[in-house]
Amino acid sequence: MRLDKLLGHTGWGTRKELKELCKSGQVTINGDICRDSGRKVDPQEDVVSVGGQVVSYEEYIYLMLYKPAGVVSATEDNVSKTVIDLLPRQYQGSRLFPVGRLDKDTTGLLLLTNDGTWAHGITSPKKHRAKHYQAVVEGHIPADLGERFASGIVLDDGLHCLPAEARQTGDHTIAVVVEEGKFHQVKRMCAAVGLTVTKLHRSSIGQVALDERLQPGEFRPLTEDERNSLSL
Structure with missing residues (x-):
């Protein structure tokens, strides 16, 4: 080299x-x-x-980032700070990119890598990887929330979502588990049952949970076990 x-x-x-x-x-x-x-x-x-x-060289890099609100899940943006901008200089030349995306105002677990094959294995719909979210919502939480999500929500544009999980966790909070990652999916599914999401946080992808020791904007490398669990 x-x-x-x-x-x-x-x-x-x-x-x-x-x-x-x-x-x-x-x-x-x-x-x-x-x-x-x-x-x-x-x-x-x-x-x-x-x-x-x-100088420590690694060909492939795998990071867990606690994405804060206000940054975009992209490698570059002409207006807003990106998740790559949160990383120190040593990672700036590694061609890292986010695995999937979180909306600008959504917080929580985001994976970063420069291994395209590994990333595709995580985002591929065929893998059916469960993604866990906690949402703060406005509106009346329907009593049959779980049943409606489990039957497969139909969005306003006619898109049929795969069966998902949802349960009420507080007066204005719900937990949602989806296996897809379509544009604004959780927010749109909630809207389909009369709820407006005001805050959204992703806590895990598959068996990998956001490290509780991380603060918003902080990151750490994935462990070998975490990385391998997402390769299965």
């Missing part, structure tokens, strides 16, 4: 910036100064450092 590709992947700058970084003598390979940003390195064998800081 070219040195500049490795450094770019780990967030050290653009190719032009990395060329200057090397020329300045700040980059070493196995302790020796390297001024050639095009030099080939082995990420598994060579120790690359920038300004004395060892």
